[in-house]
Amino acid sequence: MIARTAPPSTHQRSQGAAHVTLLPGPNGGRLDRRHQAGSAKAFVHPGQPGPEIVLLNTSGGLTGGDRLSYRIDLAPGCRATGTTQTAERAYRSATGAAEVTVHHAVGAGGHLDWLPQETILFEGSHLARETGIDLAADASCLLLEAVVLGRAAMGETLARVTLKDTRRIHRAGRPVLVEPLHLGSAALTAGPAILNGARAFATLALVSRGSEDAIGPVRAALDEPGVSGGASGFDGKLVIRLMAADGWPLRRQIMRLLHILRPGPLPRVWQIQERRQ
Numbered sequence: 001m002i003a004r005t006a007p008p009s010t011h012q013r014s015q016g017a018a019h020v021t022l023l024p025g026p027n028g029g030r031l032d033r034r035h036q037a038g039s040a041k042a043f044v045h046p047g048q049p050g051p052e053i054v055l056l057n058t059s060g061g062l063t064g065g066d067r068l069s070y071r072i073d074l075a076p077g078c079r080a081t082g083t084t085q086t087a088e089r090a091y092r093s094a095t096g097a098a099e100v101t102v103h104h105a106v107g108a109g110g111h112l113d114w115l116p117q118e119t120i121l122f123e124g125s126h127l128a129r130e131t132g133i134d135l136a137a138d139a140s141c142l143l144l145e146a147v148v149l150g151r152a153a154m155g156e157t158l159a160r161v162t163l164k165d166t167r168r169i170h171r172a173g174r175p176v177l178v179e180p181l182h183l184g185s186a187a188l189t190a191g192p193a194i195l196n197g198a199r200a201f202a203t204l205a206l207v208s209r210g211s212e213d214a215i216g217p218v219r220a221a222l223d224e225p226g227v228s229g230g231a232s233g234f235d236g237k238l239v240i241r242l243m244a245a246d247g248w249p250l251r252r253q254i255m256r257l258l259h260i261l262r263p264g265p266l267p268r269v270w271q272i273q274e275r276r277q
Helices: 186-190 211-220 247-261 268-276
Strands: 016-023 032-040 039-043 052-057 067-076 079-084 087-091 098-106 111-115 119-121 126-135 140-149 162-171 174-183 200-207 228-233 237-244
Touching: 016 039, 016 052, 016 126, 016 186, 016 211, 039 067, 039 126, 052 067, 052 200, 052 268, 067 079, 067 111, 079 268, 098 111, 098 140, 111 126, 126 140, 140 162, 162 200, 174 200, 200 211, 200 247, 211 237, 228 247, 237 247
Parallel strands: 016 067, 052 079, 067 098, 079 111, 087 119, 098 126, 111 140, 119 140, 126 162
Antiparallel strands: 016 032, 032 039, 039 052, 140 200, 162 174, 200 237, 228 237
């Protein structure tokens, strides 16, 4: 009798890509192209001050070996908001990093609000994400990235995590914001120079002519209980840093700041999540 060795088990990996292009039209722009493949989906809804592009990962979360790609292209003069239907979740990884690539382009005179909902990291997660926004010389954008280190309401405390999160904004081919972040397990217990015990953090960046003029109202609004923050503005760029003990106070602070930094209501999916709290 010949003993047979079972082949090593392999896990199915999630792959997804979604790409939306808007051309000039009424109310900020009109849909020209929508491509979606695998676990990534894209929906375009009317909104104020322009269309809302909602991106969705139907796999329910990310783990090692998963690949996800989002792209929004705005033709000259278009204005739109890009967001995600819900929080993205990065789960325990045993096979390397989950990779997410976000690349948007904004044509002359256009504006993009890139406002994804928070990313929640679970114990043992490994996420590598690249976010890039290419602006024409007179285009503008508002970028948000928020990260939650486990769910406090569920009693989750992280001891092992890896996050490589790079954000780049270029205007007319020249970098105006480059932020590489590498967060490892040691940062979870590091002192004031890093997280100082915070379980959630976020960055908002407004790149637009005169954006530094909002520094006064923004600083006045940085008073949400349980959230610490700071803001700086110069040369057409306003950057806000936030840290909090939990994800929900952080979200409340972000929503208040968005009302200052952009016209019109919050994205529709943000309003739905707000009502559920």
